[in-house]
Amino acid sequence: MEAHTEAAPGAPAPASRARTGRETAEAVRDFLSKWGLIAVLLALPVAYGIVDLTGPQHNLVRLGNNLVNGVSNGAIWALIAVGYTLVYGIVELINFAHGDLFMIGSFSSAAIWGTLGVTLATGALGIVFGLLVTLVAVMIICGLLNVCIERVAYRPLRNAPKLAPLITAVGFSFILQNVGLLWRGGSPGSVDDLIHAQQNLFTVFGVQVQRSDVLAVAVTIPLVIAMTAFISRSRLGKAMRATAQDPEASRLMGINVDSTISLTFLIGGMLAGAAGLVYALYQTTVWFFQGFQGGLIAFTAAVMGGIGNIRGAVLGGFIIGIIQAISDNRIAGGTWTAAVVFGYLIIVMVFRPQGLLGEETREAG
Amino acid sequence: MSALAARTNALVVRANTLTRGRAALIPAIIAIVFALVFPLLIDDTGKLIGVTTRGLALVVMALGLNIVVGYAGLLDLGYVAFYAFGSYAVGWFGSSFFSKLNIHVLSAGSVSSQPGLHLNFLLILVAIVAICALVGVLIGLPTLRLRGDYIAIVTLGFGEIIRVFAVNGDSLKFFGQSITAGNLGITPIDPVKLPLVAPFSALNLNLTPWYYTGLALVFLALFINVRVRDSRLGRAWIAVREDEVAAASMGVPLVKTKLQAYATGGAFGGVAGVFLGAFLGTITASQFEFSFSIFILAMIILGGLGSVWGVVVGSLALTYINYYLIPGTFRTLPSVFGLNFDLTDLSFGIFGFLLVLMMLLRPEGLIPERRRKIELTEGVGTDETVYEVQA
Numbered sequence: 001m002e003a004h005t006e007a008a009p010g011a012p013a014p015a016s017r018a019r020t021g022r023e024t025a026e027a028v029r030d031f032l033s034k035w036g037l038i039a040v041l042l043a044l045p046v047a048y049g050i051v052d053l054t055g056p057q058h059n060l061v062r063l064g065n066n067l068v069n070g071v072s073n074g075a076i077w078a079l080i081a082v083g084y085t086l087v088y089g090i091v092e093l094i095n096f097a098h099g100d101l102f103m104i105g106s107f108s109s110a111a112i113w114g115t116l117g118v119t120l121a122t123g124a125l126g127i128v129f130g131l132l133v134t135l136v137a138v139m140i141i142c143g144l145l146n147v148c149i150e151r152v153a154y155r156p157l158r159n160a161p162k163l164a165p166l167i168t169a170v171g172f173s174f175i176l177q178n179v180g181l182l183w184r185g186g187s188p189g190s191v192d193d194l195i196h197a198q199q200n201l202f203t204v205f206g207v208q209v210q211r212s213d214v215l216a217v218a219v220t221i222p223l224v225i226a227m228t229a230f231i232s233r234s235r236l237g238k239a240m241r242a243t244a245q246d247p248e249a250s251r252l253m254g255i256n257v258d259s260t261i262s263l264t265f266l267i268g269g270m271l272a273g274a275a276g277l278v279y280a281l282y283q284t285t286v287w288f289f290q291g292f293q294g295g296l297i298a299f300t301a302a303v304m305g306g307i308g309n310i311r312g313a314v315l316g317g318f319i320i321g322i323i324q325a326i327s328d329n330r331i332a333g334g335t336w337t338a339a340v341v342f343g344y345l346i347i348v349m350v351f352r353p354q355g356l357l358g359e360e361t362r363e364a365g
Numbered sequence: 366m367s368a369l370a371a372r373t374n375a376l377v378v379r380a381n382t383l384t385r386g387r388a389a390l391i392p393a394i395i396a397i398v399f400a401l402v403f404p405l406l407i408d409d410t411g412k413l414i415g416v417t418t419r420g421l422a423l424v425v426m427a428l429g430l431n432i433v434v435g436y437a438g439l440l441d442l443g444y445v446a447f448y449a450f451g452s453y454a455v456g457w458f459g460s461s462f463f464s465k466l467n468i469h470v471l472s473a474g475s476v477s478s479q480p481g482l483h484l485n486f487l488l489i490l491v492a493i494v495a496i497c498a499l500v501g502v503l504i505g506l507p508t509l510r511l512r513g514d515y516i517a518i519v520t521l522g523f524g525e526i527i528r529v530f531a532v533n534g535d536s537l538k539f540f541g542q543s544i545t546a547g548n549l550g551i552t553p554i555d556p557v558k559l560p561l562v563a564p565f566s567a568l569n570l571n572l573t574p575w576y577y578t579g580l581a582l583v584f585l586a587l588f589i590n591v592r593v594r595d596s597r598l599g600r601a602w603i604a605v606r607e608d609e610v611a612a613a614s615m616g617v618p619l620v621k622t623k624l625q626a627y628a629t630g631g632a633f634g635g636v637a638g639v640f641l642g643a644f645l646g647t648i649t650a651s652q653f654e655f656s657f658s659i660f661i662l663a664m665i666i667l668g669g670l671g672s673v674w675g676v677v678v679g680s681l682a683l684t685y686i687n688y689y690l691i692p693g694t695f696r697t698l699p700s701v702f703g704l705n706f707d708l709t710d711l712s713f714g715i716f717g718f719l720l721v722l723m724m725l726l727r728p729e730g731l732i733p734e735r736r737r738k739i740e741l742t743e744g745v746g747t748d749e750t751v752y753e754v755q756a
Contacts, residue, residue, distance in 0.1 A: 094514045153721055162513050163440055164724050167666060170442070170659060171720030178714025186710070292655070296525070299518065332536065339529035342522035349519050350507040 033352045040347060041304075041319055044326050064207035066325045072213035074321020075220035076282065079275035080298035081305070081313035082224065083146075083268030089244045089308035089360060090264045092162070096169035097149055099295015100176035101269055105142045105276020106286040107183055110191040112137050120192050127194050131281070135219070138277050139270040146269025147262050155258070173292070180288030188287035195281050212282040219278050224314055227267060231310070240264055244308070245362065293338065297324065300345040306355025315356060320344070393674070400580055410570045412689070418572055420684030421579030422641045425586045427664040427680035428673070429633025432590065434662070435671035435734075436599060437626035438606030439508070440517040442658050443524025446504065447497050447631045449531055449653040451638015454493045456551035456648040458484045463542060473556040473564035486557040486643065493635040501631025505624050524658055531650035550649035557643055567646025575644055582640060583677075586633055590673050593629065602626055603671075656713050660687070663716045666723050669730025678732055687712055 049063050080102050087095045118130035153168040197212035231237035242250040243260045251257050279294070280286050301320040305312025324341060328334035348355065407413050426448065433441045456462055459472070461481035469476070472483035484492075504523045508516040530537070534545025545551070556566035557578065565574040593599050601622045604612035613619050642648050660683065668679025691712050699708055723730065 092514075094518065153725070156725055160724075160728065163434075163438070164728055166440065166514055166517060167662070168721045168724045170662075171717040171724070174656070174659065174713045174717025175721070178711055178717065181710055181714075296521070303515075303518070332533070335533050335536075336529060339526045342526050345522045346507055346519055346526075349511060349515060353511060353515065 034356065037348065037352045037356065041323070041344070044323055048326060048330060059206070061206040062329075063326075064205065066329050067322055068207055068209055068213055069329070070322030070325035071318055072216040072282070072321070073325055074301075074318035075216040076275050076279050076317075077294070077298045077301050077321050078314040078317025079220055079223065079271045079278070080294060081301040081317045082227065082310055083272050084299050084302040085305070085307055085310060085313040086240075086264050086268045088302070090240065090261055091154065091158070091165075092361060093154060093165050093169065094299065095268070096166070096295070097153075097172035097176055098146075098268065098272060099293075099298065100173045100180070100291035101142055101146055101149075102272040102276045102279070102294055102298075103180050103286070103288060103291025104145065104176055105138050105273035106280040106290065107180060107276075108141050108273070109134050109138045109277040109280045110286065113192075113194070118192075118194065120194065131194065131277070135274060135277055138273040140273075142273025142276065143266040143269035146265045146272070150262060150265040155261075173295075177288055177292065180291070184286065184288065186288070188285045190285050191280050193284045197282055197284055216278050216282055219274060223271060223274055224310075227271065228310060230267075236260070236263060244360070296345075297341055300341055300348070303345065303353075304348050304355055306357040306359040308360035309355065309357050312355055312357035312359075397584075400583075404573045404576050409573045409576075412693070414572045414576055416684060416688045417681075418575045418579045418644060419641070419688060420681050421576070421583050422637045422644065423661065423664065423684050424583050424677050424680045425579075425640070426634050426637040427661050427668075427676045428586045428590050429630040429637070430661050431630075431665045431671065431673070431676045432593070432602070432633070433626050433630035435665055435676070436594060436602040436606065437623060438513075438602075439505075439623060439626060440513060441520045441627075441630070442517045442655070442662070443504065443520035443522070443527075444630075444634055444661055445653050445655065445658040446520075446524045446527045447500065447634025448638040448641070448657065449527050450497055450500055451493050451635035451640075452642035452648045452652065453531070453545060453551075454496060454635065455486075455489055455554055455639045455642035456546075458482050458489050458492065459486065459555040459643065460551055460553065462546070462551050465542065471558065473558040475564065476555050483555055486555075486559065486639075489639055490636055493639050494632045497631040497635030498628035500635075501627035501629075502624050504631075505627030509620055509623060521655065521658075524653075524655060528650065528653045528655070531653050534650070545650060546648070548650050550647040552647035554643050554646050554648070567644060579640060579644075582636060586636075587673065587677070594673070598622070598625060659713075659720075660716060663720055665730075666720060667731060669733045672730060672732050672734040675730045675732035675734070679730065682731075683716070686715070691715070 045063065045067070048066070049060060052060055052063050080098065083098050083101075084095060087093060087098070112134045113130055116130045116133060118127055118134075122130065149172050153172050154165045157165045157168060195211050195215060197210065197215075199211050200208050201211050201214055202209055231240055239250065239255045239260045240263065242253065242255055243257050243264075247257050250260070279290070297320055298317065301316035302313045303316070304319060305314070305316030320341065323344060324337055327337040327340040331337070331340065353359075403417070404414060426444070429447070430441065430444050433439050433444070460483075461476075461479045463482045464480050466482045467480045469483045470488060471485035476483050504520060508519050511519065531545050532547055535543045535547035535549070537544050554567060556564035557574075558564040559578070562574060565571075569575070594603075601612070601617045602625075604615065604617055605619060605622055609619065612622075645652075661680075664680035664683045665676045666679070667683060668677065669675030692709050696708050
């Protein structure tokens with residue numbers, strides 16, 4: 001070997017040049033796929049912005065309203081998407097039942113504040129206090145429910161082929177949907193509009209900000225910050241990150257992998273429960289199918305940001321929320337929204353499966 | 366001595382395989398004979414034959430999904446797309462839906478005066494095989510680079526997009542012609558005209574011709590399924606399922622093999638969709654929900670992924686549970702226990718429960734695939750005998 005390299009001193013050079021060539025090509029492709037995707041994502045708001053400016057009203061108020069709606073809607077999707085992304089990061093499973101858990105969160109919220117006696121007639125302080133209690137209760141309920149589902153349906157299949165837990169997840173999604181169907185019937189039902197969601201809070205440059213918008217953002221941002229801090233600062237959070245990277249090595253380092261996975265499901269479920277409460281207050285209608293649609297939208301958000309990546313999930317949630325709000329408001333009365341969202345999902349999957357901010361999974365390294 | 370022992374050993378093995386093959390053959394023959402005489406034993410206008418006929422179409426569909434999920438290991442959660450294409454094909458090419466056209470090709474005499482596009486049922490079947498194979502490739506293409514669970518999501522997305530098109534298609538007009546009839550439904554569908562048989566339609570009281578048409582499709586599907594499984598292509602699918610990297614390094618072309626699985630599976634779904642569309646006599650968008658994909662998936666998981674006979678048993682069992690027992694026999698069950706709900710509301714919860722239960726307790730299904738069963742019970746015995754015979 002040594003003699004060979006001495007005899008041909010020029011040999012390594014072309015090899016390294018070829019490697020840098022390949023690396024450059026890779027970098028260019030990566031750059032194109034990332035910015036291409038961002039361009040595709042911006043296409044809808046930019047196109048309608050131009051339409052608005054050149055249209056009869058000559059301003060961006062309608063687009064601004066879409067964006068505000070989108071951000072607040074997206075805050076809810078972000079909460080759910082974080083649950084998807086946490087679970088995927090640690091057990092590499094698309095937790096299909098997660099969306100339906102969010103639906104159960106909405107249903108339980110209405111039931112809890114009903115039990116607490118919070119109605120439209122309650123005073124402002126009573127409503128705020130009642131909703132805070134509801135938030136804590138529904139987070140605990142959904143968190144524990146998610147832990148139970150993991151215990152029953154996913155843990156026994158941890159060494160089975162990947163298809164198996166995915167199928168039990170779909171099974172649990174249907175079970176939860178059916179629970180919802182029996183609970184509140186098959187058609188969308190309204191809940192008390194406790195916070196007067198549609199009431200205008202303030203107006204900026206003609207763009208209306210409603211109470212529901214403020215609520216969604218005010219619940220989501222602190223929760224996500226608290227959760228991120230927990231994962232990045234605490235010992236348990238460190239255990240979660242270690243398990244996500246390499247479960248075997250974590251086990252050898254004395255981390256209890258099973259309870260760490262349970263903890264992940266607990267946190268994901270808690271966020272889904274919070275999202276359920278916000279959704280119920282925001283939309284004031286709940287139905288058993290909201291979880292299926294919401295779950296898919298949130299999953300799209302998680303993939304768009306890069307699965308396993310928490311910041312990515314939040315970013316994806318806001319992007320999907322804006323796309324959805326624009327589509328709801330502009331394209332044939334919202335009847336095509338599902339197709340638009342899934343269209344984006346497929347575009348992301350095809351051109352940038354690792355998402356905008358890059359995935360953080362074991363396979364991605 | 367050892368040569369003699371090896372030879373007897375080989376003989377024993379051969380005898381074993383022969384009897385094993387024959388043991389599987391006898392129930393199959395009994396099942397086929399029973400299927401052929403089944404309409405003679407029951408009321409041919411009743412509910413049972415109607416449910417069974419529907420079940421036959423679902424068997425064809427499940428056999429198709431079995432190719433994609435069972436053989437090739439690609440979890441397709443948007444299989445309902447092929448059902449939709451099949452049903453809409455019979456709605457487009459075999460009804461008065463395109464009322465501006467006036468084309469009749471070998472169609473039943475009773476529709477000769479109606480406007481629209483009226484092709485013979487068999488022509489539609491042939492067309493849908495081509496259409497759905499193409500759709501399968503189109504849906505499959507974006508999934509090629511993806512990991513297993515992403516495939517599930519992308520196919521699910523396609524299924525939902527096609528459902529949205531079905532629901533909103535009535536407002537989507539090309540040259541003044543809408544592409545679907547949304548939730549109102551395309552109806553009536555032309556009577557089916559086959560050679561040597563009087564035309565029959567969805568309005569027929571006597572369902573025997575429908576039953577035998579469905580049975581013929583099932584036999585055809587079974588034949589193709591078994592033959593393809595044992596072919597070079599089938600072995601390639603199974604190799605890709607077991608280990609993609611190993612299969613690729615053994616020279617299996619991954620892209621081509623996967624796309625062929627999507628195309629073949631899709632064609633089965635389309636054929637069953639054509640039959641179901643004509644049999645039910647109306648094509649509404651609400652038939653193409655996501656839950657239908659799961660219904661078919663539950664069938665093949667119940668029966669045993671990759672196992673042809675398991676899939677037949679699983680799909681018939683779930684058909685009877687869903688369309689016969691739950692709305693009929695068991696309907697009064699909740700009230701017996703003093704509960705106040707409609708059991709039909711529970712059907713998908715029951716399937717979800719079934720999926721979880723099967724995966725936890727018997728992941729190989731009711732009738733496991735022979736290959737897996739051999740691997741589980743006998744180890745790698747066949748390889749050993751090969752070496753002994755050579756020695």
